[in-house]
Amino acid sequence: MSVITIQLGQCGNQVGREVFHAISKDLHSTHGLCSRKENDAYQAASKERFFSQEETGVPAARAVLVDMEPKVIGQTLSMALKSGSWKYDDQSHFCQKQGSGNNWANGYCVHGPKHKEVIMDLVQKEAEKCDRLSGFLTLLSMAGGTGSGLGAFVTESLRDAYPTLFLLNHVIWPYGLGEVIVQNYNSVLTLSHLYQTSDALLVHENDAIHKICAQLMNIKQISFQDVNQVIAHQLGSIFQPAYSSDGASQYSRSPLGDLMEALVPHPEFKMLGLRNIPQMSENSLAFSTFAWPGLLKHLRQMLIANAKMEEGIDWQVRPPLPGLPPSQKQSLNRTAHFNTSIANLITLRGKDVQTADLGGFRDPALYTSWLSVQDALAVWKTPRAFNKYEKSASLVSNSQFLLKPLDGVVAKAWKMFASKAYVHRYTKFGIEEEDFLDCFTTLEQVIASYSSL
Amino acid sequence: MTQSVVVQVGQCGNQVGCRFWDLALREYAAVNKKGLYDEALSSFFRNVDTRADGDAADISRGKICSLKARALLIDMEEGVVNEILQGPLRDVFDSKQLITDVSGSGNNWAVGHRLYGCQYRDRIVEKLRKAAERCDCLQCFFVIHSMGGGTGSGLGTFILNVLEEEFPEVYRFVTSVYPSGEDDVITSPYNSVLAMKELSEHADCVLPIENESLFDIVSKINQMTKSGKLGSCVKQSSLVTSGGIKPTKEKPFDAMNNIVANLLLNLTSSARFEGSLNMDLNEITMNLVPFPRLHYLVSSLTPLYTLADVNVPSRRLDQMFSDAFSKDHQLIRADPKHCLYLACALLVRGNVHVSDLRRNIERLKPSLRFVSWNQEGWKTGLCSVPPVGHSHSLLTLANNTCVKHTFLELKERFMRLYKKKAHLHHYLHTDGMEQSCFSEALSSLSDLIEEYNQLDVTNCGPAIDPPRLKIAM
Ligand SMILES: Nc1nc2c(ncn2[C@@H]2O[C@H](COP(=O)(O)OP(=O)(O)OP(=O)(O)O)[C@@H](O)[C@H]2O)c(=O)[nH]1
Numbered sequence: 072m073s074v075i076t077i078q079l080g081q082c083g084n085q086v087g088r089e090v091f092h093a094i095s096k097d098l099h100s101t102h103g104l105c106s107r108k109e110n111d112a113y114q115a116a117s118k119e120r121f122f123s124q125e126e127t128g129v130p131a132a133r134a135v136l137v138d139m140e141p142k143v144i145g146q147t148l149s150m151a152l153k154s155g156s157w158k159y160d161d162q163s164h165f166c167q168k169q170g171s172g173n174n175w176a177n178g179y180c181v182h183g184p185k186h187k188e189v190i191m192d193l194v195q196k197e198a199e200k201c202d203r204l205s206g207f208l209t210l211l212s213m214a215g216g217t218g219s220g221l222g223a224f225v226t227e228s229l230r231d232a233y234p235t236l237f238l239l240n241h242v243i244w245p246y247g248l249g250e251v252i253v254q255n256y257n258s259v260l261t262l263s264h265l266y267q268t269s270d271a272l273l274v275h276e277n278d279a280i281h282k283i284c285a286q287l288m289n290i291k292q293i294s295f296q297d298v299n300q301v302i303a304h305q306l307g308s309i310f311q312p313a314y315s316s317d318g319a320s321q322y323s324r325s326p327l328g329d330l331m332e333a334l335v336p337h338p339e340f341k342m343l344g345l346r347n348i349p350q351m352s353e354n355s356l357a358f359s360t361f362a363w364p365g366l367l368k369h370l371r372q373m374l375i376a377n378a379k380m381e382e383g384i385d386w387q388v389r390p391p392l393p394g395l396p397p398s399q400k401q402s403l404n405r406t407a408h409f410n411t412s413i414a415n416l417i418t419l420r421g422k423d424v425q426t427a428d429l430g431g432f433r434d435p436a437l438y439t440s441w442l443s444v445q446d447a448l449a450v451w452k453t454p455r456a457f458n459k460y461e462k463s464a465s466l467v468s469n470s471q472f473l474l475k476p477l478d479g480v481v482a483k484a485w486k487m488f489a490s491k492a493y494v495h496r497y498t499k500f501g502i503e504e505e506d507f508l509d510c511f512t513t514l515e516q517v518i519a520s521y522s523s524l
Numbered sequence: 525m526t527q528s529v530v531v532q533v534g535q536c537g538n539q540v541g542c543r544f545w546d547l548a549l550r551e552y553a554a555v556n557k558k559g560l561y562d563e564a565l566s567s568f569f570r571n572v573d574t575r576a577d578g579d580a581a582d583i584s585r586g587k588i589c590s591l592k593a594r595a596l597l598i599d600m601e602e603g604v605v606n607e608i609l610q611g612p613l614r615d616v617f618d619s620k621q622l623i624t625d626v627s628g629s630g631n632n633w634a635v636g637h638r639l640y641g642c643q644y645r646d647r648i649v650e651k652l653r654k655a656a657e658r659c660d661c662l663q664c665f666f667v668i669h670s671m672g673g674g675t676g677s678g679l680g681t682f683i684l685n686v687l688e689e690e691f692p693e694v695y696r697f698v699t700s701v702y703p704s705g706e707d708d709v710i711t712s713p714y715n716s717v718l719a720m721k722e723l724s725e726h727a728d729c730v731l732p733i734e735n736e737s738l739f740d741i742v743s744k745i746n747q748m749t750k751s752g753k754l755g756s757c758v759k760q761s762s763l764v765t766s767g768g769i770k771p772t773k774e775k776p777f778d779a780m781n782n783i784v785a786n787l788l789l790n791l792t793s794s795a796r797f798e799g800s801l802n803m804d805l806n807e808i809t810m811n812l813v814p815f816p817r818l819h820y821l822v823s824s825l826t827p828l829y830t831l832a833d834v835n836v837p838s839r840r841l842d843q844m845f846s847d848a849f850s851k852d853h854q855l856i857r858a859d860p861k862h863c864l865y866l867a868c869a870l871l872v873r874g875n876v877h878v879s880d881l882r883r884n885i886e887r888l889k890p891s892l893r894f895v896s897w898n899q900e901g902w903k904t905g906l907c908s909v910p911p912v913g914h915s916h917s918l919l920t921l922a923n924n925t926c927v928k929h930t931f932l933e934l935k936e937r938f939m940r941l942y943k944k945k946a947h948l949h950h951y952l953h954t955d956g957m958e959q960s961c962f963s964e965a966l967s968s969l970s971d972l973i974e975e976y977n978q979l980d981v982t983n984c985g986p987a988i989d990p991p992r993l994k995i996a997m
């Protein structure tokens with residue numbers, strides 16, 4: 072089944088082009104390390120998901136590009152074309168002359184309604200190209216005005232127009248120390264709206280990825296492209312085909328549906344985080360070998376200690392002892408920084424995947440009491456190696472990982488809101504103080520829910 | 525892409541504007557190698573086929589024929605504008621873009637604002653409309669003027685009113701040159717305070733600039749150049765020598781005005797050229813102006829005299845960031861470092877990465893004081909096209925309470941005249957000008973100063989966080 076990607080705003084478009092680039096590169100990789108037959112099946116499934124075959128032979132990404140200013144889309148189209156191995160459909164983009172000016176209300180209340188028809192037409196054209204459509208992946212940042220405001224509007228429009236399809240929002244969480252001064256307002260407005268429409272939100276924090284670039288990738292001068300390549304690699308590692316059960320003979324058929332089924336058992340909890348191992352520069356990769364037990368042991372500790380990368384993990388964090396009453400368990404969690412999960416999805420790719428032992432992730436102490444381990448843990452596998460990594464594991468988790476950043480964003484926005492600074496910029500476009508209050512309420516609820524795990 | 529129209533008013537406005545167009549052309553010549561008229565060029569220039577007679581239509585694509593500035597030149601004297609029309613920039617303007625008179629405003633705000641305002645309103649509106657029609661998405665008017673004289677100060681702020689009425693959706697950015705303490709114009713405090721009220725009420729954003737600061741910066745560069753510290757490596761086209769169209773001979777204000785011209789170029793670069801983190805003009809007000817009236821932004825430009833090589837070692841780059849916050853790089857005489865920030869923007873051009881930005885923000889943050897509800901009030905933009913002759917540059921825009929010192933000083937100078945009612949009669953002669961205009965302008969200024977004071981006062985002690993919303997579980 073296919074997935075249509077919707078790239079919104081500068082960030083969404085810059086991330087999107089790296090995602091397709093990474094997927095295309097992996098598709099044509101000669102490092103698959105598996106049988107010819109396996110590789111063919113993998114390629115076919117991946118192509119069906121992300122590309123439509125054009126007459127010219129160069130596959131076209133199943134994507135719709137949207138921005139309110141022309142520069143980024145222009146650059147994105149030409150960069151894709153230059154790659155030679157894939158491209159964007161030249162009819163599948165929409166831009167305007169001036170951006171939303173970092174104003175969520177401008178994107179949501181003005182640009183959204185004004186351009187709904189054109190954008191939804193583009194989406195429909197893409198949808199008609201798919202034999203079987205699983206759903207939509209939107210790429211956006213929540214700090215600006217277009218990706219965040221227009222992105223929230225488009226998400227709602229998609230929900231209305233395609234009520235049965237799956238809707239996953241990929242959200243870039245801004246650097247904590249500003250690039251956009253009103254980013255906390257925009258974030259609160261975006262998150263609360265998406266939380267009510269989307270099936271799940273998959274979050275990447277720029278600060279965390281920046282650290283990965285510095286510490287794991289050893290990049291001295293880090294650009295947005297470096298950051299985006301890491302994000303793209305991680306996304307590829309979960310969205311490329313994998314078998315969703317042992318003994319399955321076909322690659323997973325509904326990539327987004329399977330993901331939601333595994334990770335979102337309850338609509339009150341839909342914040343997803345992603346981590347992977349190993350992650351390193353190509354140079355180091357050439358000199359490294361990996362064994363599954365080591366990789367999985369690290370990945371497990373990254374999960375429970377809420378580390379975004381394998382360096383600097385706190386090995387002291389342990390799951391709480393079984394049998395403690397919930398109240399005690401909670402206080403213990405807090406002191407020990409234990410990250411409680413609702414559900415986890417592990418994807419393993421590469422050599423000897425069948426031998427990998429996931430016992431460490433089957434410990435009930437990792438999860439809430441209201442879901443059995445069978446329902447809380449899903450594992451996908453493929454012997455096809457991913458992007459030059461002989462073995463690789465990635466983990467999507469629905470857990471408390473985002474509590475602290477979310478609480479921080481809400482706190483900062485709340486403080487600014489109390490002083491009424493910048494509020495007039497939003498009311499100008501129709502977002503009133505009560506609307507802000509509703510959004511704060513929604514997010515306080517999310518925080519409370521995740522805190523109570 | 526969007527377009528901007530520059531409205532240059534009065535002697536100062538036109539002299540600064542002239543430097544701006546010169547440097548803008550030089551910049552495009554360096555960036556646009558193919559000689560094709562593109563979107564970036566269209567933001568400040570039209571492409572016109574001059575062979576066609578009459579009102580030549582714009583050519584939207586293809587080879588550059590003849591570039592015309594999207595500008596309106598207004599002066600109530602002829603001298604400066606005539607000089608421009610005889611100078612190297614004459615082809616960039618045509619006679620339909622000019623409004624001049626012969627008698628000047630006599631350094632009298634009332635004459636500029638009331639008399640000429642009434643008299644020229646229709647002509648101004650007509651020409652503004654014409655300029656606007658030629659844009660496919662007009663985003664911003666840049667008004668360039670001085671505060672101390674009569675035309676720029678009076679008529680310039682009159683035009684600001686007209687712009688607000690006629691084009692309410694288009695941003696109004698104003699570059700205002702403030703008079704220095706020993707300005708030749710005796711009535712400059714009156715003119716400036718009268719103009720301030722208009723700026724506070726009708727501009728979206730004001731970039732105040734003090735001539736004394738420009739002068740100091742220019743002297744410092746001259747000194748360094750002479751003392752040989754920079755020795756032979758001073759490039760011909762450095763930031764402050766007028767490059768591009770060959771300078772015949774430099775006029776006294778040219779070096780100073782080049783600084784202002786560069787401010788405008790760097791302010792708009794991220795809207796005109798590509799970058800990994802674009803900063804459109806509408807983002808400036810959105811991020812930097814938390815309350816409508818507090819829209820005065822203190823700016824600094826670096827490097828002013830670090831004439832960098834292509835491969836810049838990190839240390840030098842970090843110096844650029846440090847300098848941007850030092851007192852002697854500000855375009856007004858103020859010290860933002862020792863006052864309170866409401867918000868701060870870093871607009872970087874050239875070979876600078878996200879990691880450089882992050883490192884420097886983290887390094888500088890501890891030494892700067894931000895208002896309690898905006899502790900992380902940083903906005904950043906990354907434009908990949910560097911300024912001509914440099915590998916990188918930085919423009920900072922600060923919404924900082926230090927600007928109130930400039931206003932306080934102005935108020936004092938105003939009071940010195942006003943107490944004695946000196947020269948008042950020159951103003952009161954003009955129709956519609958009453959003494960209440962003075963008292964209202966004064967109280968507007970006092971209120972503004974008080975708003976900054978309040979922020980300073982309430983942000984002295986430790987901040988108490990507002991209690992969060994409670995959720996019933
Ligand atoms: N990871 C990553 N983050 C980015 C990138 N570009 C922008 N961002 C982040 O996105 C946020 C800014 O939002 P943009 O995407 O630039 O804004 P926009 O959606 O285009 O909206 P407007 O420009 O306001 O119309 C900041 O938090 C940036 O850190 C990128 O290429 N990669």
Ligand SMILES: Nc1nc2c(ncn2[C@@H]2O[C@H](COP(=O)(O)OP(=O)(O)O)[C@@H](O)[C@H]2O)c(=O)[nH]1
Nearest residue numbers: 534535536539670672673674675676677703777
């Ligand atoms: N920086 C700068 N200041 C100028 C220039 N020309 C005049 N001024 C200043 O502008 C003020 C006088 O206003 P002016 O523009 O001459 O009057 P107008 O023509 O009536 O607007 C004084 O403060 C001068 O110092 C110039 O070219 N550059």
Ligand SMILES: [Mg+2]
Nearest residue numbers: 080081170217
């Ligand atoms: Mg944008």
